[in-house]
Ligand SMILES: Nc1ncnc2c1ncn2[C@@H]1O[C@H](COP(=O)(O)OP(=O)(O)OP(=O)(O)O)[C@@H](O)[C@H]1O
Ligand SMILES: Nc1ncnc2c1ncn2[C@@H]1O[C@H](COP(=O)(O)OP(=O)(O)OP(=O)(O)O)[C@@H](O)[C@H]1O
């Protein structure tokens with residue numbers, strides 16, 4: 001049984017001009033010890049998807065559908081139940097580490113409060129665990145760091161402290177939203193190694209949201225690509241990156257700096273503007289920017305097309321169907 | 330090519346509980362018009378601090394910064410001198426740098442109104458700028474919290490562009506964007522640099538983008554520049570062991586589950602930097618004398634500057650092999 005099974009998740013947000021769906025009918029799952037990557041257009045609803053699992057949607061945000069976690073429905077949880085889930089079962093680290101850190105409280109207070117509240121350990125034991133956690137995430141001079149405030153660290157260092165805090169209560173699922181965007185590549189490589197290790201050692205499940213396809217390539221088992229609040233494609237990491245089949249995914253991968261024409265500073269990008277919340281195009285939301293769009297794409301929501309048992313696209317036109325499936329492309 | 334920025338021996342300190350943190354420890358750097366200079370290095374090595382010193386938000390304790398012929402002074406609360414309105418920064422943290430209670434349009438229009446434009450026209454121009462960075466025109470009427478992380482980064486870029494700058498310090502301007510939007514914004518920046526003959530310092534952890542759009546790259550470690558050279562020199566034959574480590578840590582987006590190499594050892598604390606070469610405790614090629622003498626930046630025969638005892642001034646770079 002999967003640790004997490006999300007079905008028909010729809011997230012509605014309040015915008016200046018009424019309600020709008022930021023996530024639409026999204027279904028996916030994360031297995032035990034599996035690392036799922038989520039990528040997609042900026043503004044496509046990745047963060048809202050994550051927040052809905054923690055009961056942390058913005059003011060007036062509503063989620064419907066079903067989120068089964070470890071065998072029980074959590075979408076209907078009360079505030080109190082969500083607080084318990086957040087402390088002990090699902091932890092999240094954010095794109096902006098200051099989201100989970102208080103700028104004016106010492107690192108020690110923040111790390112140990114967490115431990116003491118959820119695991120009821122003594123002050124001394126909590127301090128020791130905090131020191132260990134800081135060492136795990138490679139904070140220099142952990143003891144000195146304990147008495148510092150997060151505002152005194154650089155962006156990258158703050159993220160490491162946020163990771164330490166997320167790991168404090170040994171969650172079953174870690175949701176990491178752009179966890180390494182603020183980190184340099186050598187530290188990023190260390191964090192990727194750390195997440196791999198946590199998966200192996202603790203059978204931790206991880207859902208990692210990032211636009212960095214390099215990070216997804218080295219870290220994840222499976223990838224889901226989102227556009228305008230919906231999945232457009234998902235598959236095993238190597239299949240999806242070597243043989244993308246949805247026109248949006250194709251465009252995303254073609255835009256990688258390594259894939260544009262060498263010796264030109266200009267990178268390939270997908271023409272047109274990203275869709276606007278509350279104003280998503282009808283039918284396939286990508287039709288306004290898709291070179292392969294047919295008349296029907298404007299009208300009907302694209303049905304799922306299973307290419308293999310583990311690779312699917314939401315594009316009935318399937319313009320790259322004649323390409324080999326071997327991955328050599 | 331005209332030199333637009335010149336930094337000499339710039340050092341910046343913070344005060345942490347009475348202890349001095351020298352976040353930037355003596356940096357020499359130049360930027361030319363029409364040039365993109367990539368600035369890369371470990372988290373916490375002082376890139377943002379250097380950027381803030383360049384635009385006058387922080388004042389250096391030693392050294393000087395000259396922008397377009399005039400010495401940069403620390404900004405005061407009053408109006409920014411006209412000369413320095415052409416020197417702009419896109420901040421790393423688009424959350425902290427946007428005012429949550431003011432409409433996006435007004436935040437962009439501010440700079441234009443200060444420069445003498447009518448409010449009405451400034452708002453139209455703000456919408457133009459938002460469109461230029463790939464956001465809908467009606468974003469002028471919304472607030473920062475109504476945008477995703479990536480969208481806020483575009484807003485910060487639009488705001489910096491409002492001043493028609495001749496030099497921009499762009500601190501991680503595209504790090505929260507998807508690859509296609511990254512490509513769009515990177516192309517936008519490249520074209521602006523060309524079109525207006527701007528100079529740009531491009532701070533980024535995304536080395537594949539840095540490689541593509543920069544002309545030269547400066548590599549920083551613990552407050553100091555350790556290597557500066559052309560993109561080709563840095564990538565094809567890095568001559569400083571830290572540069573070498575950075576290049577080996579870049580992940581490959583090819584679906585091969587290639588594991589990039591991390592750099593073992595503790596990130597040093599700028600409050601007590603290691604003696605001698607600041608990289609020596611983590612350097613796989615360190616020699617005994619590296620803990621004693623701090624190497625200076627010196628020019629190699631191919632025109633790059635590097636600070637490492639393994640390289641000799643005036644000679645061709647020695648190719649480094651790590652394990
Ligand atoms: N508090 C809010 N109120 C209204 N709309 C919001 C709010 N926060 C985000 N949105 C909008 O919801 C949509 C989805 O946002 P979300 O943050 O989930 O995107 P994302 O996929 O995580 O993007 P990114 O990659 O840029 O972080 C976006 O259009 C965004 O502008
Ligand atoms: N306001 C501050 N007070 C005290 N120390 C600070 C302050 N801001 C930054 N520092 C310290 O100065 C050093 C340089 O920080 P800076 O933010 O310039 O690094 P950076 O290279 O931009 O890192 P990143 O890549 O993580 O953004 C770090 O050690 C940091 O902890």
Ligand code: SF4
Nearest residue numbers: 284287290297315317
């Ligand atoms: S459904 Fe139509 S518009 Fe959408 S991606 Fe496929 S071909 Fe393009």
Ligand code: SF4
Nearest residue numbers: 606609612619637638
């Ligand atoms: S000077 Fe010595 S320690 Fe420093 S980078 Fe060169 S070899 Fe390594």
Ligand SMILES: [Mg+2]
Nearest residue numbers: 046047477478
């Ligand atoms: Mg997000």
Ligand SMILES: [Mg+2]
Nearest residue numbers: 155376377421
């Ligand atoms: Mg920074």
